[in-house]
Amino acid sequence: QKEVEQNSGPLSVPEGAIASLNCTYSDRVSQSFFWYRQYSGKSPELIMSIYSNGDKEDGRFTAQLNKASQYVSLLIRDSQPSDSATYLCAVNPSSNTGKLIFGQGTTLQVKP
Amino acid sequence: GAGVSQSPSNKVTEKGKDVELRCDPISGHTALYWYRQSLGQGLEFLIYFQGNSAPDKSGLPSDRFSAERTGGSVSTLTIQRTQQEDSAVYLCASSGRTGDEQYFGPGTRLTVT
Numbered sequence: 001q002k003e004v005e006q007n008s009g010p011l012s013v014p015e016g017a018i019a020s021l022n023c024t025y026s027d028r029v030s031q032s033f034f035w036y037r038q039y040s041g042k043s044p045e046l047i048m049s050i051y052s053n054g055d056k057e058d059g060r061f062t063a064q065l066n067k068a069s070q071y072v073s074l075l076i077r078d079s080q081p082s083d084s085a086t087y088l089c090a091v092n093p094s095s096n097t098g099k100l101i102f103g104q105g106t107t108l109q110v111k112p
Numbered sequence: 113g114a115g116v117s118q119s120p121s122n123k124v125t126e127k128g129k130d131v132e133l134r135c136d137p138i139s140g141h142t143a144l145y146w147y148r149q150s151l152g153q154g155l156e157f158l159i160y161f162q163g164n165s166a167p168d169k170s171g172l173p174s175d176r177f178s179a180e181r182t183g184g185s186v187s188t189l190t191i192q193r194t195q196q197e198d199s200a201v202y203l204c205a206s207s208g209r210t211g212d213e214q215y216f217g218p219g220t221r222l223t224v225t
Contacts, residue, residue: 031211032211034213042218043201043216043217043218043219044155045216046213046214046216049213088154088155090155096210097160097210098162098168098211098214099145099157099160099168099171100147100157100214101157102147102154102155103154105154
C-alpha cells in the first residue's frame with residue numbers, strides 16, 4: 001500500500017466550476033499536510049498547509065482534513081484555465097522528521 | 113525576498129563521472145531538504161538537514177550519494193560514478209524549522225548519458 005495516494009486523473013472541469021482533489025494517507029500519526037501545485041517543467045509551488053481537522057480557506061482554495069478517515073482534500077472554487085497543473089499532496093509523518101511523503105499527483109485540466 | 117536557488121539548472125554528464133549540485137536556501141531557514149523527481153515517478157525524499165543536528169540520510173538510494181551543508185546554509189549534493197538511472201530533476205527545499213512549510217527551488221535537471 002502506497003503511503004500517500006492520489007487519483008492520477010486527469011480531472012477535467014469546466015471554467016468556473018469547483019475542482020475537488022483528494023488524497024489518502026496510511027500513517028495514522030501523520031502530523032501535517034500540504035498541497036503543492038506543479039506546472040509542467042517547473043518545481044512544486046506550495047498552495048496550502050493544514051495541521052488540524054476541519055477546513056482551511058485561502059482565497060479560492062480550501063483544504064479539508066479528516067484525520068480519523070486519513071483523508072485530505074483540496075477544493076478549488078471558480079476554476080480558471082491557469083489552474084491547470086498537477087496537484088501534489090504531501091504528508092509529514094512525524095514531528096521529529098522534516099521529510100515529506102508525496103503522492104503521485106493529480107492532473108487537473110480546466111477547460112475554457 | 114529571495115527564494116531557494118539551485119545551480120546549475122541543467123547538467124549533462126557522462127556515465128561514471130561525479131557531479132555536484134548546489135542549493136542556497138531561503139535566508140534564515142534552518143531546515144534544508146533534497147528530493148528528486150524522475151520521469152513518471154513521484155517526488156522522492158533524499159536527505160534532510162536541521163541546524164547542527166546529524167542529517168537524516170534515510171532516503172539516499174546508494175552510497176554513491178552524499179550531501180553536506182556548510183555553515184548552516186549552502187548545501188551540496190554529490191553523486192559519484194553517475195549511472196543512467198540517476199537522471200532526474202533534483203529539487204532542494206527549505207523551511208523555517210522542522211515540520212514547517214517547505215519551499216522548493218527551481219531544481220537541477222541531471223542527464224546522465
